[in-house]
Amino acid sequence: MVNNQSISETIDVLGDGKSFVRLINAMGSDVDVVNGARVSFGKRKETLDNNDRVLIDYLVKHRHTSPFEHVTFTFHVKCPLFVTRQWHRHRTWSYNEISRRYTSVGLDFYIPKAYRQQAESNRQASTDELLTFQTGAAGPTIQDAVQDHTDGAVAFYNRLLEMGVAREQARMVLPQNLYTEMYATVNLHNLLHFIELRIHPGAQWEIQQYAKALLDLAETAAPVSIKAIREHRGW
Numbered sequence: 001m002v003n004n005q006s007i008s009e010t011i012d013v014l015g016d017g018k019s020f021v022r023l024i025n026a027m028g029s030d031v032d033v034v035n036g037a038r039v040s041f042g043k044r045k046e047t048l049d050n051n052d053r054v055l056i057d058y059l060v061k062h063r064h065t066s067p068f069e070h071v072t073f074t075f076h077v078k079c080p081l082f083v084t085r086q087w088h089r090h091r092t093w094s095y096n097e098i099s100r101r102y103t104s105v106g107l108d109f110y111i112p113k114a115y116r117q118q119a120e121s122n123r124q125a126s127t128d129e130l131l132t133f134q135t136g137a138a139g140p141t142i143q144d145a146v147q148d149h150t151d152g153a154v155a156f157y158n159r160l161l162e163m164g165v166a167r168e169q170a171r172m173v174l175p176q177n178l179y180t181e182m183y184a185t186v187n188l189h190n191l192l193h194f195i196e197l198r199i200h201p202g203a204q205w206e207i208q209q210y211a212k213a214l215l216d217l218a219e220t221a222a223p224v225s226i227k228a229i230r231e232h233r234g235w
């Protein structure tokens with residue numbers, strides 16, 4: 001459900017009107033980064049001045065990371081299951097996710113318009129070359145074929161439920177392009193670690209888009225820190 005109290009814009013990450021990420025809550029900002037860094041001198045600031053901007057730049061440049069742990073974010077995310085599987089490898093986040101044991105309603109699926117070719121040099125990756133042809137001489141487009149497969153899986157899932165099969169077992173026939181929703185909480189240091197690994201061109205395109213959206217949303221709460229990050233890391 002959309003939370004109207006959310007403090008940020010909602011970003012349609014995959015551009016299909018279904019995916020999203022929004023910032024629900026942010027605790028702390030740039031001033032908490034500098035206060036964390038300066039606490040050893042017994043100093044505390046209420047507002048940021050130019051010395052603080054220089055300090056944040058220094059911290060980013062020299063990977064003095066712990067002050068960034070004093071800013072924390074909660075994001076509401078809707079992403080395909082296969083993206084969640086990659087995301088949940090990041091153990092420094094806290095997660096709560098929709099339970100398909102609990103509900104069988106609101107099934108949404110990611111049906112990309114574009115399909116990437118398998119990379120040959122990197123067995124894990126795809127190329128930027130897009131496939132545009134039909135699945136067969138007179139066959140459907142790839143997008144239509146994925147849609148048909150998804151519709152078939154949903155029909156089968158519903159049939160299993162009608163037969164009395166429990167939701168927790170019936171869900172096993174749903175494909176990985178099923179959307180899931182989660183609340184995900186993380187501090188700025190660990191967020192930046194996630195973004196560094198997942199914004200990289202070697203990461204899957206879909207999770208790269210989420211990493212970019214998270215960076216944009218973090219910027220609304222800690223603009224000076226994120227500006228320095230963008231400059232030093234080239235993101």
Ligand SMILES: Cc1cc2nc3c(=O)[nH]c(=O)nc-3n(C[C@H](O)[C@H](O)[C@H](O)COP(=O)(O)OP(=O)(O)OC[C@H]3O[C@@H](n4cnc5c(N)ncnc54)[C@H](O)[C@@H]3O)c2cc1C
Pocket residue numbers: 089090091092093190193197198202203204
């Ligand atoms: C492009 C790409 C491809 C990948 N391919 C695969 C794959 O094929 N198969 C696969 O299984 N995974 C794969 N991964 C996942 C990867 O191995 C990591 O699990 C994932 O990126 C999380 O990284 P992390 O452990 O640094 O992050 P986090 O779990 O967020 O941990 C952050 C940091 O905390 C420390 N830390 C956390 N927990 C521990 C711990 N238990 N012990 C020691 N240190 C800890 C580490 O320093 C770690 O870097 C891939 C990741 C990327 C980005």
